[in-house]
Amino acid sequence: MTTKMNRQSIIDAMAGLVGPENVLTDAHDMAPHLIDWRKRHTGVAACVVFPRSVEHVSNALAYCNDNGIKVFPQGGNTSVCGGSVPDASGNSILLNLARMNRIIEVNADNNSMTVEAGCILTDVQNAALAADRMFPLTLGAEGSCQIGGNLATNAGGTNVVRFGNTRDLVLGIEVVLADGRVWHGLRTLRKNNSGYDLKNLFVGAEGTLGVITRASLKLFPKPRAMATAVLGFESVQAAVDEGLKLQAAFPGELVGLELISQSEFEISLRHGVNMRNPFDATPKWMVLVELAGATGTSEALTDRLTEALQDSFDGGAVQDAVVASSGQQRADLWHIRHNVTEANGHEGMGLTHDIAVPTYRIPDFVEQAEAALAKHYPQAVQVIVGHMGDGNLHYIAMFTHAYWATVEDKRGVQLKLSHLLYDIAAGMGGTFSAEHGIGALHVPEMSIYKNASEVALMRQIKQLLDPRDTMNPGRVLPAA
Amino acid sequence: MTTKMNRQSIIDAMAGLVGPENVLTDAHDMAPHLIDWRKRHTGVAACVVFPRSVEHVSNALAYCNDNGIKVFPQGGNTSVCGGSVPDASGNSILLNLARMNRIIEVNADNNSMTVEAGCILTDVQNAALAADRMFPLTLGAEGSCQIGGNLATNAGGTNVVRFGNTRDLVLGIEVVLADGRVWHGLRTLRKNNSGYDLKNLFVGAEGTLGVITRASLKLFPKPRAMATAVLGFESVQAAVDEGLKLQAAFPGELVGLELISQSEFEISLRHGVNMRNPFDATPKWMVLVELAGATGTSEALTDRLTEALQDSFDGGAVQDAVVASSGQQRADLWHIRHNVTEANGHEGMGLTHDIAVPTYRIPDFVEQAEAALAKHYPQAVQVIVGHMGDGNLHYIAMFTHAYWATVEDKRGVQLKLSHLLYDIAAGMGGTFSAEHGIGALHVPEMSIYKNASEVALMRQIKQLLDPRDTMNPGRVLPAA
Numbered sequence: 001m002t003t004k005m006n007r008q009s010i011i012d013a014m015a016g017l018v019g020p021e022n023v024l025t026d027a028h029d030m031a032p033h034l035i036d037w038r039k040r041h042t043g044v045a046a047c048v049v050f051p052r053s054v055e056h057v058s059n060a061l062a063y064c065n066d067n068g069i070k071v072f073p074q075g076g077n078t079s080v081c082g083g084s085v086p087d088a089s090g091n092s093i094l095l096n097l098a099r100m101n102r103i104i105e106v107n108a109d110n111n112s113m114t115v116e117a118g119c120i121l122t123d124v125q126n127a128a129l130a131a132d133r134m135f136p137l138t139l140g141a142e143g144s145c146q147i148g149g150n151l152a153t154n155a156g157g158t159n160v161v162r163f164g165n166t167r168d169l170v171l172g173i174e175v176v177l178a179d180g181r182v183w184h185g186l187r188t189l190r191k192n193n194s195g196y197d198l199k200n201l202f203v204g205a206e207g208t209l210g211v212i213t214r215a216s217l218k219l220f221p222k223p224r225a226m227a228t229a230v231l232g233f234e235s236v237q238a239a240v241d242e243g244l245k246l247q248a249a250f251p252g253e254l255v256g257l258e259l260i261s262q263s264e265f266e267i268s269l270r271h272g273v274n275m276r277n278p279f280d281a282t283p284k285w286m287v288l289v290e291l292a293g294a295t296g297t298s299e300a301l302t303d304r305l306t307e308a309l310q311d312s313f314d315g316g317a318v319q320d321a322v323v324a325s326s327g328q329q330r331a332d333l334w335h336i337r338h339n340v341t342e343a344n345g346h347e348g349m350g351l352t353h354d355i356a357v358p359t360y361r362i363p364d365f366v367e368q369a370e371a372a373l374a375k376h377y378p379q380a381v382q383v384i385v386g387h388m389g390d391g392n393l394h395y396i397a398m399f400t401h402a403y404w405a406t407v408e409d410k411r412g413v414q415l416k417l418s419h420l421l422y423d424i425a426a427g428m429g430g431t432f433s434a435e436h437g438i439g440a441l442h443v444p445e446m447s448i449y450k451n452a453s454e455v456a457l458m459r460q461i462k463q464l465l466d467p468r469d470t471m472n473p474g475r476v477l478p479a480a
Numbered sequence: 481m482t483t484k485m486n487r488q489s490i491i492d493a494m495a496g497l498v499g500p501e502n503v504l505t506d507a508h509d510m511a512p513h514l515i516d517w518r519k520r521h522t523g524v525a526a527c528v529v530f531p532r533s534v535e536h537v538s539n540a541l542a543y544c545n546d547n548g549i550k551v552f553p554q555g556g557n558t559s560v561c562g563g564s565v566p567d568a569s570g571n572s573i574l575l576n577l578a579r580m581n582r583i584i585e586v587n588a589d590n591n592s593m594t595v596e597a598g599c600i601l602t603d604v605q606n607a608a609l610a611a612d613r614m615f616p617l618t619l620g621a622e623g624s625c626q627i628g629g630n631l632a633t634n635a636g637g638t639n640v641v642r643f644g645n646t647r648d649l650v651l652g653i654e655v656v657l658a659d660g661r662v663w664h665g666l667r668t669l670r671k672n673n674s675g676y677d678l679k680n681l682f683v684g685a686e687g688t689l690g691v692i693t694r695a696s697l698k699l700f701p702k703p704r705a706m707a708t709a710v711l712g713f714e715s716v717q718a719a720v721d722e723g724l725k726l727q728a729a730f731p732g733e734l735v736g737l738e739l740i741s742q743s744e745f746e747i748s749l750r751h752g753v754n755m756r757n758p759f760d761a762t763p764k765w766m767v768l769v770e771l772a773g774a775t776g777t778s779e780a781l782t783d784r785l786t787e788a789l790q791d792s793f794d795g796g797a798v799q800d801a802v803v804a805s806s807g808q809q810r811a812d813l814w815h816i817r818h819n820v821t822e823a824n825g826h827e828g829m830g831l832t833h834d835i836a837v838p839t840y841r842i843p844d845f846v847e848q849a850e851a852a853l854a855k856h857y858p859q860a861v862q863v864i865v866g867h868m869g870d871g872n873l874h875y876i877a878m879f880t881h882a883y884w885a886t887v888e889d890k891r892g893v894q895l896k897l898s899h900l901l902y903d904i905a906a907g908m909g910g911t912f913s914a915e916h917g918i919g920a921l922h923v924p925e926m927s928i929y930k931n932a933s934e935v936a937l938m939r940q941i942k943q944l945l946d947p948r949d950t951m952n953p954g955r956v957l958p959a960a
Contacts, residue, residue: 109724109840154673165671168648184931190870191645191836191914193634193684194922195930195956196938200680204673221728244589248701251774252732294731295788308775356671360589390670434671442674450675451664458676464944476675 005067007091010046013063014093018056022099024048033094036085037078038345041440043086045072045094052099054174054182054213061211062180064093065470071095071178072472073207075149076120078141080352083153083206083439087474097148100213106131111219112171112188117148117212124217133219136163136255140341151212154204156435158337161247161389162255162292163220165435167203174214175202178466188216201461206437207472209465223292227302228256228330231309232283232320237363239285242312243388244360246289249308253301256290257389258337259362263398264344264383268336271343275336278322287388288337290330340385349404350383350396351414355425356434359391368424369395377417379403392434395421415444422449438476447478485547487571490526493543494573498536502579504528513574516565517558518825521920523566525552525574532579534654534662534693541691542660544573545950551575551658552952553687555629556600558621560832563633563686563919567954577628580693586611591699592651592668597628597692604697613699616643616735620821631692634684636915638817641727641869642735642772643700645915647683654694655682658946668696681941686917687952689945703735703772707782708810711789712763712800717843719765722792723868724840726769729788733781736770737869738817739842743878744824744863748816751823758802758813767868768817770810820865829884830863830876831894835905836914839871845904849875852900857893859883872914875901902929918956927958 005013015023024030025047035042046069051057064071070092077084086092097118104114108131115124121142128135137150139157149155151173155166163169172187185199202209233239236259243257262284269275293301302323312318324330344350357365366384373382379399386393397417399407407413422432422445432445446455455478462469462477485493495503504510505527515522526549531537544551550572557564566572577598584594588611595604601622608615617630619637629635631653635646643649652667665679682689713719716739723737742764749755773781782803792798804810824830837845846864853862859879866873877897879887887893902912902925912925926935935958942949942957 107838110838111727112838154677156671156673160671164648165673167677168644181933183933183937185934188838188909189836189911189914190839191636191640191867191872192911193636193645193915193917194911194913195918195926195934196689196941197634197647197680197684198934198937200677204677209676221731247591249775251701295729356669358587358590358592358668359670387671392671429668431669431672431674433674434669435673437673438675446675453661453663454665454675454678457663457678460944461676461941464940 005069005091007046010069010091010093014047014049014060017059017063018049018051022050022052022056024050033074033077033096034085036082038080041082041085043072044088044090045086045092046090048094048096050096050099054176057095057176057211057213058180058182060093060095061176061178061470065179065468068468069093070473071470073097073152073211075118075146075152076141076144078145078149079153079439080436081439081441083437083475084149087440095211097146103127104214106133107188108133110188112216113219114186114188114214114216115147116214117146117151119147121145121147121150128219129222132222134222135169135217135219137166137169140338147215148212151203151215152205152207153437156387156390156392158256158258158387160387161257167200169218170199170203171216171218173199173202173212175210175212177210178468178470186214186216206439206476208462208476210471221294223294225293225296225298225301226330227291227298227305228324228333229289229305230278230322230333231287231289231318232279233285233287234283234319236285236366238317239287240360240362240388242318243287245312246308247389250291253291253293254289254389255292256288257387258288259384259386259388259393260286260288260337261382261384263381264340264385265336267347267383268339268343271346272335272339276332278333279320283319288333337385344383344396344398347398348401349399351399351417353395353418353421354392354434354436355395355421355430355432356390356392357425357428357430359388361428362388362391362393365393365424365428365430369421372420372424373397376420390434440475443474443476443478446476485549485571487526490549490571490573494527494529494540497539497543498529498531502530502532502536504530513554513557513576514565516562518560521562521565523552524568524570525566525572526570528574528576530576530579534656537575537656537691537693538660538662540573540575541656541658541950545659545948548948549573550953551950553577553632553691555598555626555632556621556624558625558629559633559919560916561919561921563917563955564629567920575691577626583607584694586613587668588613590668592696593699594666594668594694594696595627596694597626597631599627601625601627601630608699609702612702614702615649615697615699617646617649620818627695628692631683631695632685632687633917636867636870636872638736638738638867640867641737647680649698650679650683651696651698653679653682653692655690655692657690658948658950666694666696686919686956688942688956690951701774703774705773705776705778705781706810707771707778707785708804708813709769709785710758710802710813711767711769711798712759713765713767714763714799716765716846718797719767720840720842720868722798723767725792726788727869730771733771733773734769734869735772736768737867738768739864739866739868739873740766740768740817741862741864743861744820744865745816747827747863748819748823751826752815752819755816756812759800763799768813817865824863824876824878827878828881829879831879831897833875833898833901834872834914834916835875835901835910835912836870836872837905837908837910839868841908841910842868842871842873845873845908845910848904849901852904853877856900857897870914920955923954923956923958926956
């Protein structure tokens with residue numbers, strides 16, 4: 001390893017390796033890459049490098065690894081935990097995969113497709129649809145996030161209840177290791193018991209073990225029929241009970257099961273454009289449920305859904321229900337759900353927590369969390385939206401901007417509140433990061449909530465695959 | 481590390497750590513553990529150790545690792561590739577998990593269960609059924625294989641087309657590492673993005689990186705309705721075309737899609753008890769298809785299946801079809817399928833190959849394999865049974881015992897034939913081991929068919945987690 005290089009020599013080296021046209025150096029051009037979209041995390045880099053091939057990535061990484069230059073990989077820069085911007089150290093490179101954005105193959109016969117890491121998620125979805133297939137990963141940031149980032153963070157979203165996390169949708173990957181070695185793990189097989197599962201080590205490692213450059217993904221039949229409804233409940237317990245019933249009744253067809261609190265629903269309506277409340281009075285809790293059928297009509301599937309709900313409706317467990325009777329109505333219901341993140345930003349200062357517990361423990365979690373919030377932060381409103389079928393709640397303590405401006409120790413409040421909530425989740429066998437990952441933000445929690453032997457094992461693996469700590473340093477793992 | 485210990489001191493040490501009542505030393509008692517069930521692989525061990533707790537496993541492994549004693553883990557000893565018996569070196573221990581066989585918890589609310597590694601698979605299935613749930617892993621050896629072995633080998637079976645391999649059915653595991661450290665990875669969450677995925681490193685590592693001692697498993701709703709049929713086809717292409725159609729039509733309900741050749745079907749009938757051919761004339765190719773529904777009746781589901789088949793039947797693509805109209809008929813059809821392994825043993829000397837290719841390439845594979853067999857081994861009959869939905873064929877070259885007795889270089893024939901077939905699979909992006917794993921038998925193929933950088937990466941991981949090569953030495957990875 002040579003001594004630390006200065007900025008210009010890093011820029012020159014990168015320009016030599018990937019071509020000057022693929023290196024951003026101007027401060028103004030680089031700026032959007034050095035701050036996250038919520039404007040909570042910033043960093044510095046010598047330059048932004050846009051590789052166009054796996055060879056570019058390999059050469060850049062080998063060079064950086066040899067010369068003590070840190071590498072921060074970036075996809076669509078949609079992380080919510082500071083995982084997609086560099087640190088403040090400066091003489092690092094930001095490696096953005098945006099220019100490796102080719103759909104390499106869509107194989108309808110094999111229900112698979114192969115893509116470069118920089119493909120935007122919606123482009124991946126659309127390429128599948130064009131071949132009469134579906135790639136089921138769907139999440140709020142899909143219009144700008146890159147599939148490589150989805151893979152690196154094992155992204156979740158609203159379809160996990162049926163299709164699993166990103167990890168479950170991958171058949172094979174190609175990875176450039178920290179030293180520039182390429183692992184050729186692109187495959188499209190459903191079964192392959194020939195040695196260790198290396199793929200899952202890189203999926204979800206958030207770029208700390210290498211850079212995923214290409215992936216083979218699973219495709220599914222494009223649904224022919226959809227049924228969508230929003231159900232209203234008096235209590236979160238009633239909502240969860242009904243959700244578990246629907247999961248049991250439609251295991252192959254239930255593709256969405258979202259829990260929304262009254263507060264969140266009204267925030268979304270308040271700050272959206274062309275929003276209409278489908279309820280006369282917003283229920284205390286709502287569940288957005290969606291079924292997808294491979295055959296038949298949406299009308300028939302909707303009939304089956306309403307039939308399955310009839311008993312609960314008659315018995316009063318379901319208080320109110322709005323069933324979509326057209327594609328437009330379906331889109332309107334989802335629009336309320338998808339608008340929450342933006343609406344929350346307009347509403348106030350929302351401190352978001354991405355916890356998971358076993359689904360049936362959600363009512364306990366909410367009860368305990370609500371009590372803790374009322375006791376310690378009575379100024380905050382409890383706002384909840386979550387993927388109920390996965391036990392995953394986005395639990396938001398919403399402060400008004402006016403109040404938040406008066407808080408002196410903002411970081412202290414964030415930490416205290418989050419640890420109150422994480423303690424409750426941990427007590428139920430839960431996690432402090434269900435789908436958002438660790439990034440830079442949650443590194444401290446790794447020391448607190450993961451057992452030490454587990455972190456030690458992760459550190460051994462990091463040391464093995466990236467002994468010089470070249471890849472995304474300071475992310476995921478706490479310093480030894 | 482001390483110098484190599486003699487047998488008695490190993491026995492004494494183990495008796496001290498787990499109790500003498502949990503150590504087998506008598507040659508007669510040990511014998512069934514030292515030979516595989518097909519009687520093709522044998523080994524030697526100082527003793528057979530039956531731990532009763534994770535502490536037993538931890539203490540035994542720490543001791544062995546410190547003292548240079550090799551450890552061969554064993555479950556139900558149902559491996560078909562020599563993965564479950566020790567090598568010939570002698571002063572090793574065989575660690576059998578049979579006495580860690582408690583069902584720790586079945587949580588119907590959470591659709592999860594937690595079990596010890598030594599539980600027999602059918603006991604796991606039955607415990608789930610008793611709670612009105614289903615654990616979907618099902619395979620021929622389920623009455624004797626242990627769930628720990630299923631996890632270690634990432635077992636497949638006939639339900640993979642809908643529920644995935646064992647890997648996909650695991651929520652968390654507890655593992656004892658080679659040095660006796662325990663990784664407490666038991667969890668029942670659906671989502672948990674907090675650090676590297678360690679679980680998948682141990683699942684499928686065949687006991688070479690540590691011993692899985694407990695696992696949390698996913699449960700599913702118990703099916704209320706079943707529909708089962710055997711379809712007859714003139715060609716393997718027609719069979720695959722129809723299989724892909726059914727997969728697209730019933731993505732949430734298709735739980736079985738087995739391909740059976742005429743030769744295999746007739747062998748199973750010939751050597752079974754109370755067997756009846758459901759066809760007047762056995763078709764050249766058959767597909768056993770099964771649907772499972774969470775609601776409704778078997779009659780209604782069967783109607784939907786026959787309706788979906790009608791066009792293909794009318795058009796002649798499906799030549800013949802037998803639809804089960806009762807649970808007994810359903811069991812009879814599956815009995816023909818499940819009897820194949822035993823029947824093949826009676827029929828002759830079957831050289832089995834566990835390949836996978838993309839499903840739609842199966843007809844190409846069969847055509848090329850058939851030509852290779854006819855050219856090089858005209859004495860053999862082509863026998864095929866496979867999990868079509870996974871692209872996984874068990875391709876058997878069946879020789880008569882009389883002919884096989886005349887073959888001088890039996891190992892040479894096996895190697896030449898298998899490499900002919902593996903080359904064909906590899907040419908289609910396929911694998912030489914789809915679900916059976918590597919064990920001892922397929923270690924040579926790891927050097928031939930995996931790329932060197934991949935094997936090198938696996939070896940790095942082995943070296944990291946088991947630097948003294950204590951765990952299951954000589955299995956999975958070729959010597960450096």
